[in-house]
Amino acid sequence: MHTFQTWLVHTIIAHSPVATLMRTHWAWPIAESFHFLGLCLLIGCVGTFDLRLLGVARRVPIAAVHRFIPFGLLGFAINICSGLMFLLTEPDQYIYNPSFHFKLLFMTIGGLNAATFYLTSYRRVFSADAPLDAPVHAKVIAAISLCAWMGVIVGGRLLTFYRPGECIGAQTALLLTCAP
Amino acid sequence: MTLDPFLAWLESTSLSQWIVGSDSILAFPGILTFHAIGMGFAVGINAALDLRILGVAPGVPLSEMRRFVPVLWFGFWLNAVSGVLLLIGYPTKALTNPVFYLKLGLIAAGMILFVRISRSIFGGRSDATFQEAASSPRLRRLAIISLVCWTSAITAGRLLAYTYTRLTQLH
Numbered sequence A: 001m002h003t004f005q006t007w008l009v010h011t012i013i014a015h016s017p018v019a020t021l022m023r024t025h026w027a028w029p030i031a032e033s034f035h036f037l038g039l040c041l042l043i044g045c046v047g048t049f050d051l052r053l054l055g056v057a058r059r060v061p062i063a064a065v066h067r068f069i070p071f072g073l074l075g076f077a078i079n080i081c082s083g084l085m086f087l088l089t090e091p092d093q094y095i096y097n098p099s100f101h102f103k104l105l106f107m108t109i110g111g112l113n114a115a116t117f118y119l120t121s122y123r124r125v126f127s128a129d130a131p132l133d134a135p136v137h138a139k140v141i142a143a144i145s146l147c148a149w150m151g152v153i154v155g156g157r158l159l160t161f162y163r164p165g166e167c168i169g170a171q172t173a174l175l176l177t178c179a180p
Numbered sequence B: 001m002t003l004d005p006f007l008a009w010l011e012s013t014s015l016s017q018w019i020v021g022s023d024s025i026l027a028f029p030g031i032l033t034f035h036a037i038g039m040g041f042a043v044g045i046n047a048a049l050d051l052r053i054l055g056v057a058p059g060v061p062l063s064e065m066r067r068f069v070p071v072l073w074f075g076f077w078l079n080a081v082s083g084v085l086l087l088i089g090y091p092t093k094a095l096t097n098p099v100f101y102l103k104l105g106l107i108a109a110g111m112i113l114f115v116r117i118s119r120s121i122f123g124g125r126s127d128a129t130f131q132e133a134a135s136s137p138r139l140r141r142l143a144i145i146s147l148v149c150w151t152s153a154i155t156a157g158r159l160l161a162y163t164y165t166r167l168t169q170l171h
Helices: A002-015 A027-054 A062-087 A091-095 A098-120 A122-126 A136-157 B004-012 B014-021 B028-053 B062-089 B091-095 B098-121 B127-134 B137-163
Strands: none
Touching: A002 A091, A027 A062, A027 A136, A027 B028, A027 B062, A027 B137, A062 A091, A062 A122, A062 B028, A098 A122, A098 A136, A136 B028, B004 B014, B004 B091, B014 B028, B014 B062, B028 B062, B028 B098, B028 B137, B062 B091, B062 B098, B098 B137
8 A cells, every 4th residue: 555655646636626726815715615515515515414214304305305316416516626636736735644544434324324314215215115214224324424524524623633754664454644 | 094902902812812822722612613613514504505406315304404404503693603602712813814704704695695595495385396396497506605615614724724914912
């Protein structure tokens, strides 16, 4: 993994298409604002659906609340785009950052968890004769979803406090958390 | 009139010095993290409510959106508390920056709009009226202004890190 990380950092630095733009005066803060807006859309819309699965607004059909999900996905897409702008500008600040590793881990959990929902619960929850109360496994998925996206926020917000320094001595951990 | 003596006193308190100076992850980094999570729920649920008014998820009765409102208030109070703590940590940085007052004004406007929207749609009238209210131009206008307020508040908040002129009384 160490070789992959350093290769990735060097490749991005050599080819980054957005670094020049992102180093202009206001590009970085504007991209950050978009990143925060996307966060709110994601948490607001996906969170609303998760809360419904968990039993909030129990009288409303689950399928009706699911109509918020495309806007949660829009928020996610905004954040992937703005996030890539940061990553492609300062790759070493992310790829060697343990907080970023956790952020990616929670994003993976959130993504796999959502995929699990659509593979296992979708039909049962959305069929015309589905009960208003979601089955237990859908509730577990909803709880994991809320925790995972909050974990993503924690990992993202703590990035600046775990900025990687220069490596000193041999590195034995699975992932590099310092710049070689 | 100058705030400087007050700011100097605030920065000298042990709470302020713990927030800024402690190595604990629960100090400045933790408070900042709670502020981001609170924002996600406060603004996010507000946005979902505004989107619902503008026609998204039409199968959800507008009146039923009230069930999600406690989560919005949870986010709001989480941010009020974490925001005050961040302010106690860096009072000079915030209070000498006009953008900070802009951010507070936009949040106030956003919450006033939320309360007015709530009164219109959760005001205890019949469900038929709620459905009518969903398409009322006045309510749609309030929802759009609300989305603009929250977008601007977040942008102003983000710009605080780039627009301050003084960090503390010493620097």
